[in-house]
Amino acid sequence: MGAMTERDKEAGVKQLVILSGKGGTGKTTVAAALAHLASQELAVVLVDADVDAANLELVLDPNKEESQDFISGQVAVIAPERCIQCGRCAEVCRFDAVIAGEEVYRVDSLACEGCASCFYQCPEDAISMEEQHAGRWFRSGTRFGPLFHAHLFAGQENSGKLVTLVKQQGRLRGVDTGAELLLVDGPPGIGCPVISASAGADVALHVVEPTVSGIHDLERIIGTTDHFGVPSLVAINKADLNPARSDEIVAFCAEQGVQVVGRIPYDNIVTEAMVQGQPVTAYTDAPVVEALRGVWLRVKQQLSIESAPGERGWV
Numbered sequence: 001m002g003a004m005t006e007r008d009k010e011a012g013v014k015q016l017v018i019l020s021g022k023g024g025t026g027k028t029t030v031a032a033a034l035a036h037l038a039s040q041e042l043a044v045v046l047v048d049a050d051v052d053a054a055n056l057e058l059v060l061d062p063n064k065e066e067s068q069d070f071i072s073g074q075v076a077v078i079a080p081e082r083c084i085q086c087g088r089c090a091e092v093c094r095f096d097a098v099i100a101g102e103e104v105y106r107v108d109s110l111a112c113e114g115c116a117s118c119f120y121q122c123p124e125d126a127i128s129m130e131e132q133h134a135g136r137w138f139r140s141g142t143r144f145g146p147l148f149h150a151h152l153f154a155g156q157e158n159s160g161k162l163v164t165l166v167k168q169q170g171r172l173r174g175v176d177t178g179a180e181l182l183l184v185d186g187p188p189g190i191g192c193p194v195i196s197a198s199a200g201a202d203v204a205l206h207v208v209e210p211t212v213s214g215i216h217d218l219e220r221i222i223g224t225t226d227h228f229g230v231p232s233l234v235a236i237n238k239a240d241l242n243p244a245r246s247d248e249i250v251a252f253c254a255e256q257g258v259q260v261v262g263r264i265p266y267d268n269i270v271t272e273a274m275v276q277g278q279p280v281t282a283y284t285d286a287p288v289v290e291a292l293r294g295v296w297l298r299v300k301q302q303l304s305i306e307s308a309p310g311e312r313g314w315v
Helices: 006-011 027-039 088-092 117-121 159-177 192-198 214-227 243-256 269-275 287-303
Strands: 014-020 044-048 063-078 098-100 105-107 127-142 145-152 181-188 203-208 232-237 259-264
Touching (some): 014 192, 014 214, 014 287, 027 044, 027 181, 027 203, 027 287, 063 105, 063 117, 088 098, 088 117, 117 127, 127 159, 145 159, 159 181, 159 192, 181 192, 203 214, 214 232, 232 287, 243 259
Parallel strands (some): 014 181, 044 145, 044 181
16 A cells, blocks of 8 residues: 555544534533543644634633734835825725824724725825734644634734634644544634635534524524535534523424534533633533533544544644
């Protein structure tokens, strides 16, 4: 048999993305628990793709090992020594980003969209377009495997691009080390960052709560992943708080041909575990843990991952 190619190795890395149609459903709590359970059996690489409000690190207590700048987009900058206050830049700016000063004009970097209209219209070539430092991404070590995460600076855009970058770094690490699972804690909603986080995933696990808007939120996110050909599974969090709504979600999933892999009960000990900086599955043996173990078992079956005998250490 010939040597394993890069394509062969990459094919062995299964991708699980954990999503929710809205924030606050317990998505990251479930992601942290599955990271703990999966790491007991498999070599795992973790990605926190919620770059606007990353919080998986709050539970995993990572040790940052690498930090890189995220450069994205451009912003206009006016050289004051060359500005003649003609006002042409302010006239062509559609975003009201150019501000007239007492002596020269200047650009509000938060309002600037980088369209470069002022750059092309300035008669004195006093305006330059500079690369924008939009955030940072990190590679960290955790007790469950390497974690790739990021921080998008306030007011910055291109979060989808940063999600793609962070996920790509995690995937490459998985390929290089022969990992079996890339576990992605995705952003909430259905926007561009969610699409970036879902790209190439083998399975999407949707975490939903039994609320009035639960089915609507679930319908939106399943529609998004279906559009991109990503198979869906559903976990109902805090299912016992409203059994009737939980039953409605189960019925909806049955109509859609989507498997419900678990009903996770409400338990205050989940919050207690998070305060202690631990996944609940590593903190207690309460009934909520048994439900999460069941979720992991069914997700693993869907991913067709075979556990190696005995515990596996991280490379």
